[in-house]
Amino acid sequence: MKRFAKIFGVVVLVLVVLLGVGLVYFLSAFPKVGPATNMRVAATPELVARGKYLANHVNVCIDCHSTRDFNYYSGPIVPGTEGQGGAEFIEAIGTLRAPNITPSALGNWTDGEIARAITSGVNKDGEALFPMMPYPIYNQLAQEDLEALVAYLRTLRPIENEVPRSQVNFPLNLIMRTIPQPYNPQPRPSTSDTIAYGKYLSIVSGCNFCHTKTDDRGQPLPGMDFAGGMEFKDPKLGTMRTANITPEVDTGIGAWDRAYFIGRFKEYADSTSSRIRVEKGEANTLMPWTMYSGMTEEDLSAIYSYLRTVKPVRNEVERFSQP
Ligand code: HEC
Ligand code: HEC
Numbered sequence: 001m002k003r004f005a006k007i008f009g010v011v012v013l014v015l016v017v018l019l020g021v022g023l024v025y026f027l028s029a030f031p032k033v034g035p036a037t038n039m040r041v042a043a044t045p046e047l048v049a050r051g052k053y054l055a056n057h058v059n060v061c062i063d064c065h066s067t068r069d070f071n072y073y074s075g076p077i078v079p080g081t082e083g084q085g086g087a088e089f090i091e092a093i094g095t096l097r098a099p100n101i102t103p104s105a106l107g108n109w110t111d112g113e114i115a116r117a118i119t120s121g122v123n124k125d126g127e128a129l130f131p132m133m134p135y136p137i138y139n140q141l142a143q144e145d146l147e148a149l150v151a152y153l154r155t156l157r158p159i160e161n162e163v164p165r166s167q168v169n170f171p172l173n174l175i176m177r178t179i180p181q182p183y184n185p186q187p188r189p190s191t192s193d194t195i196a197y198g199k200y201l202s203i204v205s206g207c208n209f210c211h212t213k214t215d216d217r218g219q220p221l222p223g224m225d226f227a228g229g230m231e232f233k234d235p236k237l238g239t240m241r242t243a244n245i246t247p248e249v250d251t252g253i254g255a256w257d258r259a260y261f262i263g264r265f266k267e268y269a270d271s272t273s274s275r276i277r278v279e280k281g282e283a284n285t286l287m288p289w290t291m292y293s294g295m296t297e298e299d300l301s302a303i304y305s306y307l308r309t310v311k312p313v314r315n316e317v318e319r320f321s322q323p
Contacts, residue, residue: 030177031128036112043151051152054145057294058205071239073276074268074289081195084159085286089132094168096132104158114150119183128177130168139181140203142188191298198306201299211242227313238283238323248312261304268293283320
C-alpha cells in the first residue's frame with residue numbers, strides 16, 4: 001500500500017511538472033506575432049484625411065472607442081469623446097473595455113506598435129487583445145489604409161481618460177493568446193474593379209463580421225455568409241439580431257435597387273436624422289448607421305455590387321426582442 005502511494009505520488013509529481021513546463025512553453029510561445037516593425041508614417045494632410053474617413057465611416061474605430069448615446073437610434077457618438085475609450089461590455093466571458101486611443105494614451109507607442117495592435121491584436125507589451133477588437137478583419141487592411149489610420153489617430157484631440165484593462169476569464173484568457181496573427185498586407189483592389197473593391201470594403205468595415213452568424217466557438221456558420229441572425233443581448237436595450245443582407249428576395253435585400261440601398265445609409269447623414277430618440281421598449285440597433293452614413297456613394301455602391309454576388313440565403317430574422 002505504501003509502495004503504491006509512493007508510485008502514485010511520483011506520477012502526480014511528474015504530471016504537475018509536465019503541465020508546468022507545457023504552460024511555461026505556451027505562455028512564452030503565444031501570442032506569435034513577433035516584434036513591431038519600425039515603420040514611420042509620413043503624415044501628409046491627404047493621409048490624415050483618408051484615415052479620418054476610414055476610422056469614422058468605414059472601419060468605424062471611433063464607434064467602439066468613444067462614448068455612444070443609446071437614448072438615440074443607432075447610438076450616435078457623444079461629441080467630444082472621440083477615441084477616449086471606456087465603453088464597457090460585461091459578458092459571461094469577462095469584462096471588456098475599449099481603451100483610450102487618443103494621443104494621451106498612445107503618445108509613447110511607436111507607429112509600428114499601433115499598426116501591430118490594429119492588424120495583429122497585441123498591445124505595446126505584446127499581450128494579446130480580445131478579438132472584440134476586430135483585428136482579425138483589420139489583418140486584411142491594405143498597407144496604405146493602415147498607415148492612414150495610424151496618421152489619423154495621432155491627430156485626435158488628446159483626452160486624459162484612464163481605462164482599466166479588460167478582464168477575460170479562464171480558460172479564454174489563455175485561448176485568446178493563440179488568435180493574434182502576423183500582418184499579411186494585401187494590395188487594395190482598384191476602385192474600377194468594383195466587385196473586388198466592394199468585397200474589400202465589406203470585410204474591413206465589418207459587414208461580414210456582424211452579418212454572418214457564428215457558432216459557440218466564434219466560427220462563421222458555413223453557407224450562412226451575410227444571412228444575418230447574429231445575436232447581441234443587452235440587459236437594457238433588448239436583444240438585437242443582424243439582418244439578412246444576401247440577395248434573397250423575400251428575407252434578404254434582393255428586392256433593393258442600388259439607389260434604395262445607398263439611400264438607407266444616407267437617411268442618417270444629417271444632424272436631425274442621426275438623433276432619433278428611442279423610447280423604452282422601442283427597437284434600437286447596433287448597426288452603426290450614423291457612422292456609415294458618411295461613407296461615399298461610390299464606396300456604398302461598390303459594397304452593393306459585391307453583395308449582389310453573394311449566395312442568396314433564405315433566412316427570416318426577427319431583429320429585435322424586448323429585454
Ligand atoms: C467592435 C469594437 C471595436 C472596434 C470597431 C475597434 N476596436 Fe480597438 N479595441 C476594442 C476593444 C474592446 C479593445 C480592448 C481589447 C482588450 O482589452 O483585450 C481594443 C483595443 C485597441 C487598441 C489597443 C489599445 C491598448 O491600450 O491596448 C488599439 C490601438 C485599438 N483598439 C485601435 C483601434 C482602431 C485603430 C480601430 C479601427 C481600425 C479599432 N480599434 C476598432 C474595440 C474595438
Ligand atoms: C455591429 C454590427 C453590425 C455591423 C458592423 C454592420 N451591421 Fe448591418 N445591421 C446590424 C443589425 C443589428 C441590423 C438589424 C437592425 C437594423 O435594421 O438596424 C442591421 C441591419 C442592416 C441592414 C438593413 C436590412 C433591412 O432589411 O432593413 C442593412 C442593409 C445592413 N445592415 C447592411 C450592412 C452593411 C453593408 C454593413 C457594412 C458596411 C453592415 N451592415 C455592418 C448590425 C451590423
